[in-house]
Every structure is written in structure tokens, then in C-alpha cells.
Amino acid sequence: xxKTTQPNSMESNEEEPVHLPCNHSTISGTDYIHWYRQLPSxxxxxxxxxxxxxxxxxMASLAIAEDRKSSTLILHRAxxxxxxxxxxxxxxxxxxxxxxxxxxxxxLP
Amino acid sequence: xxxxxxxxxxxxxxxxxxxxxxxxxxxxxxxxxxxQQALGQGPQFIFQYYEEEERQRGNFPDRFSGHQFPNYSSExxxxxxxxxxxxxxxxxxxxxxLGYLYEQYFGPGTRLTVT
Numbered sequence: 050x051x052k053t054t055q056p057n058s059m060e061s062n063e064e065e066p067v068h069l070p071c072n073h074s075t076i077s078g079t080d081y082i083h084w085y086r087q088l089p090s091x092x093x094x095x096x097x098x099x100x101x102x103x104x105x106x107x108m109a110s111l112a113i114a115e116d117r118k119s120s121t122l123i124l125h126r127a128x129x130x131x132x133x134x135x136x137x138x139x140x141x142x143x144x145x146x147x148x149x150x151x152x153x154x155x156x157l158p
Numbered sequence: 159x160x161x162x163x164x165x166x167x168x169x170x171x172x173x174x175x176x177x178x179x180x181x182x183x184x185x186x187x188x189x190x191x192x193x194q195q196a197l198g199q200g201p202q203f204i205f206q207y208y209e210e211e212e213r214q215r216g217n218f219p220d221r222f223s224g225h226q227f228p229n230y231s232s233e234x235x236x237x238x239x240x241x242x243x244x245x246x247x248x249x250x251x252x253x254x255x256l257g258y259l260y261e262q263y264f265g266p267g268t269r270l271t272v273t
Binding site for chain 2: 083091092093094095098134136145146147148149150151
């Protein structure tokens with residue numbers, strides 16, 4: 050079973066920041082927090098991952114709570130192309146990915 | 159680099175038939191994982207192959223089997239198809255060494271319809 054909890058859906062206006070929350074209260078010390086997204090009619094694509102510290106890349110930022118029981122994916126300036134299902138996933142050394150249902154993000158023009 | 163490729167794109171089969179889906183991993187990747195995604199659901203892990211052996215398996219019956227070739231490409235076989243096997247089948251590749259630190263690259267999937 051997925052070890053994360055996410056809202057089913059969220060809405061945001063175009064060109065505004067989006068904060069996608071994820072709860073993972075049973076996270077272990079060796080679990081990495083990964084985010085993937087799935088655009089319509091495509092396979093999932095990697096967004097970002099982190100362990101303890103906040104992370105930034107060209108797509109997004111990942112803010113990890115100090116106790117690691119929650120995290121937030123931040124899209125700094127949403128575009129219509131960011132409309133997708135976003136999955137928050139915990140990965141440990143066994144490497145397999147267990148997806149939950151994710152958050153469906155709607156972007157309003 | 160073509161990334162992960164899968165074939166065929168779409169497939170229609172009848173209940174009771176057998177199907178084979180194919181996947182070529184991203185260049186430099188030696189580990190292949192397969193997922194089943196039903197409509198409106200997140201992908202479900204089927205199994206993972208490395209060094210031509212099944213290394214991990216999700217909660218899927220023995221009707222689902224696979225193979226990995228020396229060039230790291232992989233096949234997913236499903237026997238005795240059921241209507242419930244209708245889904246998008248996704249292949250993902252990654253490097254084995256410290257794979258959990260790296261992203262998995264997903265292919266576009268094969269849409270299987272069982273009638």
C-alpha cells in the first residue's frame with residue numbers, strides 16, 4: 050500500500066505558485082521522498098526527490114518538514130502544461146515505486 | 159537518446175488469449191520495471207527485472223510473467239486474459255546501482271483492451 054496521503058484534487062490559477070502537500074507520517078530514516086507527475090495520455094515523469102533538506106531543480110522545489118512526516122511540492126509559476134496528476138512516493142533501498150492515487154492538479158487560465 | 163520505448167502502442171485481445179508486451183530501456187539503464195495502470199488509478203507495480211532475473215514482484219498472479227534479455231530489453235507476458243486485465247501497461251527503466259536515488263524513466267505505455 051502507498052505510504053503517502055495526498056488531496057484528490059487541487060486548482061490553481063495560471064502563472065501563480067502552487068503548493069502540493071503530501072503526508073507521510075510513517076516515513077523511515079532511509080526513505081527518500083520522490084515526486085512524479087503524469088500528464089494526460091503519457092507515462093509518469095520524474096519531478097524531484099529529496100531526503101532531508103529542501104531541494105530545487107528547474108521544474109520545481111521540494112520543501113521537507115523538519116520531522117520528515119510531510120512535504121510540499123512547489124511549482125513556482127504554474128502553466129497550463131503543468132495540469133497533471135502529481136504523485137508523492139517514498140522509496141527505500143528496495144527500489145520499487147508504490148504509487149498512490151495522487152493529486153489531480155487543474156490549472157485555470 | 160530515444161528514452162524508454164514500448165510496443166505495441168495499442169492492443170485488443172479476447173478473454174482467454176495470451177499477450178506479449180515489449181520494452182526497450184533508456185540507454186545505460188539495466189533495470190526494468192513493469193506497472194499496470196487501470197483507468198483513474200495510479201500505476202501498480204507488477205515486477206522488476208535485473209540481470210535477466212525477476213528481482214521483486216508486486217501482488218499479481220502467476221498469469222503475469224516476464225523476461226529480460228542480455229541487451230536489457232524486457233517482455234511482459236499475460237496468459238488467460240481477463241476483462242480486468244484491460245489497462246495501460248507501463249515500463250520504466252533505471253540504473254541498478256543505487257537505483258532508489260535516481261529517477262525511473264517511464265515509457266508511454268501499451269494500452270491493452272480485453273473484450
